[in-house]
Amino acid sequence: MIANPVPWPNGARCAVAFTFDMDADSILHLAHHTSADTRLAAMSMLRYGPEIAVPRLVELYQRFDMHQTFFLPAWCMERYPAAVEAILQGGHEIAHHGYLHEHPNELPSEEELYWLQRGIDVFVTMTGERPRGFRAPTYKFSRHTLTHLVNEGFVYDASLMGDDVPYLLENATGRVVELPSHYALDDWPHFMASRDFNYFMSIKPPRQAMEVYAAEFDAMWEYGGLWIAVWHPFLSGRLARCVAIAELIEYMHKKGQVWFARLDEIAAYVQQLTQAGMWTPRVDRLPYYPGPIPELGEAEPTLAR
Numbered sequence: 001m002i003a004n005p006v007p008w009p010n011g012a013r014c015a016v017a018f019t020f021d022m023d024a025d026s027i028l029h030l031a032h033h034t035s036a037d038t039r040l041a042a043m044s045m046l047r048y049g050p051e052i053a054v055p056r057l058v059e060l061y062q063r064f065d066m067h068q069t070f071f072l073p074a075w076c077m078e079r080y081p082a083a084v085e086a087i088l089q090g091g092h093e094i095a096h097h098g099y100l101h102e103h104p105n106e107l108p109s110e111e112e113l114y115w116l117q118r119g120i121d122v123f124v125t126m127t128g129e130r131p132r133g134f135r136a137p138t139y140k141f142s143r144h145t146l147t148h149l150v151n152e153g154f155v156y157d158a159s160l161m162g163d164d165v166p167y168l169l170e171n172a173t174g175r176v177v178e179l180p181s182h183y184a185l186d187d188w189p190h191f192m193a194s195r196d197f198n199y200f201m202s203i204k205p206p207r208q209a210m211e212v213y214a215a216e217f218d219a220m221w222e223y224g225g226l227w228i229a230v231w232h233p234f235l236s237g238r239l240a241r242c243v244a245i246a247e248l249i250e251y252m253h254k255k256g257q258v259w260f261a262r263l264d265e266i267a268a269y270v271q272q273l274t275q276a277g278m279w280t281p282r283v284d285r286l287p288y289y290p291g292p293i294p295e296l297g298e299a300e301p302t303l304a305r
């Protein structure tokens with residue numbers, strides 16, 4: 001079913017990475033800049049992430065002896081240094097998720113680079129290292145993102161959805177490893193309910209979401225894929241959902257032959273396999289198109305309406 005399965009380490013059938021995007025209240029300031037300070041209930045819901053959920057998740061990972069990856073907008077690192085400290089102390093990776101959760105594909109290239117570099121500066125100051133990985137906020141990877149990532153020395157990206165296994169993104173500037181996921185492994189469609197974001201998913205038992213994640217896991221396990229959860233502490237870190245996550249981890253352990261890893265470890269492993277000639281990843285050349293396709297002309301065609 002997978003044309004080019006990865007020879008995962010130690011005979012593992014698949015690789016598993018639980019990644020959490022700790023957006024905290026950055027998304028509220030971005031959505032409602034002039035009134036975010038008046039939306040205290042929404043703020044409290046989002047602050048639950050760094051204040052309550054992150055310490056809980058770090059404890060959960062410790063219970064299972066797991067090291068995972070958290071994506072943080074750099075502004076959130078500055079705002080919530082205790083969460084950064086807890087994540088690092090747990091042996092987890094922190095990767096780049098914008099400065100204030102800005103959307104790269106809605107910005108001019110220079111502005112995108114400005115926020116990327118401003119974020120990197122925060123990483124260097126607070127962690128002593130440059131980030132190795134990037135996930136574009138709201139998956140909004142731009143036509144220029146790859147060039148900026150290569151120039152800034154990033155090893156991997158985790159924003160795209162183009163395969164079941166790692167692949168490479170390439171352009172004239174260079175390459176990075178892509179570690180893909182997709183919406184079925186995102187918690188927003190399962191759990192997000194907020195008037196302030198005009199987004200209301202119906203409330204369901206956490207196990208219903210876990211059934212979807214487990215089905216994705218079973219398929220990846222069967223065919224040698226890469227399972228990356230894209231979750232948010234303020235959503236999946238709520239109590240009943242965390243209980244269900246622990247059960248999902250137990251299920252994975254029971255099944256066995258699973259490589260639980262940080263994304264930087266998976267990217268390094270892919271590079272190592274490639275260099276040793278033991279596995280050749282597929283390459284996506286970016287951007288996919290130099291501009292709007294010519295078949296429909298330059299004006300907004302009636303066809304598209």
Ligand SMILES: [Zn+2]
Binds near residue numbers: 021023097101137138
């Ligand atoms: Zn995010």
